[in-house]
Amino acid sequence: MRKIRYIFYFCYSIEIMQEQEYIQKVTGFKESSVKNVVKLLSEGATVPFIARYRKEMSGGLDEVEIALIRDEVKKFNDVVARQKTILSAIEEQNQLTSELKSKILDCFDPILLEDIYLPYKQKRLTRGEKAKKLGLEPLAKMIMSQRGGDPYQMAERYVKGEVFDEDQAIEGAKDIIAEWMNENITCRTRLRETFEKRSVLTSKLVKGKEEAAEKYKDYFDHSENLSRVASHRFLALYRANREGLLSLKARPDEESVLQFMERFFVKGNDACSNVVCEAAHDSYKRLLRPSLENEVLSKTKEKADAEAIKVFGKNLRQLLLAPPLGSKRVLAIDPGFRTGCKVVCVDENGNLLTNTTIFPHPPQKEEGAAKAKISQLVQAYKIQAIAIGDGTAGRETENMIKHLRFDRDVEVYVVREDGASIYSASSIARKEFPDYDVTVRGAVSIGRRLMDPLAELVKIDPKSVGVGQYQHEVNQSQLKETLDDVVISCVNTVGVDVNTASPYLLSYVSGLGPALAENIVKYRTENGGIHSREELKKVARLGGKAFEQAAGFIRIRDGKNPLDNSSVHPESYKVVAKIAKSLNCDIENLMGNKELLSTLDAKNFPETDMFTFNDIVTELKKPGHDPRKQAEVLEFDHRIKTIDDLKIGMSLTGIVTNVTNFGAFVNIGIKENGLIHKSNLAEVYVEDPSEFISLHEHVSVQVMEVDIARKRIGLKRMV
Helix, strand or coil: CHHHHHHHHHHHHHHHHHHHHHHHHHHCCCHHHHHHHHHHHHCCCCHHHHHHHCHHHHCCCCHHHHHHHHHHHHHHHHHHHHHHHHHHHHHHCCCCCHHHHHHHHCCCCHHHHHHHHHHHCCCCCCHHHHHHHCCCHHHHHHHHHCCCCCHHHHHHCCCCCCCCCHHHHHHHHHHHHHHHHHCCHHHHHHHHHHHHHHCEEEEEECCCCCCCCHHHHHHCEEEEEHHHCCHHHHHHHHHHHHCCCEEEEEECCHHHHHHHHHHHHCCCCCHHHHHHHHHHHHHHHHHHHHHHHHHHHHHHHHHHHHHHHHHHHHHHHHHHCCCCCCCCCEEEEECCCCCCEEEEEECCCCCEEEEEEECCCCCCCCHHHHHHHHHHHHHHCCCCEEEEECCCCHHHHHHHHHCCCCCCCCEEEEECCCCHHHHHCCHHHHHHCCCCCHHHHHHHHHHHHHHCHHHHHCCCCHHHCCCCCCCCCCCHHHHHHHHHHHHHHHHHHHCEECCCCCHHHHCCCCCCCHHHHHHHHHHHHHCCCCCCCHHHHHCCCCCHHHHHHHHHHEECCCCCCHHHHCCCCHHHHHHHHHHHHHCCCCHHHHCCCHHHHCCCCHHHCCCCCHHHHHHHHHHHHCCCCCCCCCCCCCCCCCCCCCHHHCCCCCEEEEEEEEEECCEEEEECCCCCCEEEEHHHCCCCCCCCHHHCCCCCCEEEEEEEEEECCCCEEEEEECC
16 A cells, blocks of 8 residues: 555656646746745635735746746646546557657647647548558558559559459558658648748638628738738638638648658659659648648637737726726716616715616707706715716716806716626626616616726626727637636735625635625624624634635725734734834834834844735835726817817827727727727837727827728827
């Protein structure tokens, strides 16, 4: 038994070593950092927790770098699982040699691993397999050796049974040779490189689809180097191909490839060599080309997906970390024409106070009554800000509101509606507002989104918030994983007030999840709130590991311990107490005292590492600091009501609503967003627009182009 356990442990240890070596090689991170992060992840630590509270172990890696290690661990495990499947399949065929086993176990490239497995892979009955069943494999070997002789004379002895003549025998031999060529690892590797570097991507209109493919007319007869195709353009072509509107091909120059095949396989200039040459041409056109073309298109798609998902992730982060108005009383309006404008008032915590509907716009045109109602609500509910959805009738509603005079200062904001309708019809909204219809829920969401975009947007599927690029074309599981990472990162970067947060916001806190989030809400309801981080341990099923992971990201406002409203982790409270004692003051007076904190020397606190010490001091200088900016009001040009009002050369103000690989879309106060192409973003060459402009950024632009028929507006950023 001991021997068996030792062998198991030894094999397990080798696999762990291989894993760490693989990840270190792929990421380029320090050996110690990789080893520690892999260990922490295996113990259940989350990415935000490791990045914030285990810097001494990770070597200061950030969330992106730690997530990369996590993802590479998954890839490694997937490869190891595939190795085991392949080994088992080959062993069942009694063809697994020690040399082949070592070759498989040493290969961590998924594509090369499949190349190794290809000759042993169970396939449908191919032409080559049929020829082998007819006994033609020896003939194929003789011809492939190209040692002279007449292939027809060689074929005579194989004319028997279902092989009726020499031509049939030679054709069967060629089919076998073609499959050998297809399975040749060196040949496939060389051709794969050619496909990746020299393929030309071509798109052609599918006959009879002219009308349906109108929006793709620029690509009806298009070609470009595949290795240089922009990700957004490839995804557009991929979509058109998937919709059956355009045909898509990616191939290198055929003549040069066939010449390579001849040089690689043809050894002489005799009759057998001619047969081998014919087999090489057939192998390429029938087997290698389709396989490698699909492979290179898939690889390009993966690359385009990764770039699009990266852009989506950046935009989502900026959207979630948009400036919050904070805890103020808000009147929110979901505008509309025929069905009217739904109006709600919410208190400082986002609770619904009242709702009504006004009809200031056509066809009713009850503007006077609408203004009176708004003024009455502002006064009655002590409203401090007004949020107006930016959808249909949004601009008209904003103009009406801005002409009102209130009995107090009331700021007016235009708020993005993207996703509000998704939320209003969701189970989350029904649970929050079971007695109200979707129009009321949508208006409440608009108001809450102004108060705290992060807290409200976590309730909506990230794909529905309007900041993606070809999100339906990219790998959906990868998109979900990336967007979930972004949401988790944002929630934990800001921190969560445990006594006011919704269960949906709490569920994204490191170490929690939906079940524990519901338990926290239930506990605080039954006990009149949670008054300390320590009290979290009383929540049902919230054990030590969950507490360790979550505590630093939870905020307790006006709690027993002032540190509970900071990002200082409870495990470091003793260090803070020692710091306060060394400075002859209490913790409450220490917090925010930058001058006093600047006198500290880390050497006097050897019980903590430098990373943690610096983080503690930084937090104590700005306790509970919200990394988000403050909300700002943007004034659109009052002259512009519709696209018809735009003139070339006009200077306008706008707010960025989406950033893509090719530029940024800007809301200039009308229904149609304008596009600042990346060539008009800056005076220098722009490769990545996200490095020059951000979501929600207020920008000055100049109108460069107006296409009323296609509803397109071209803009240039003004410095």
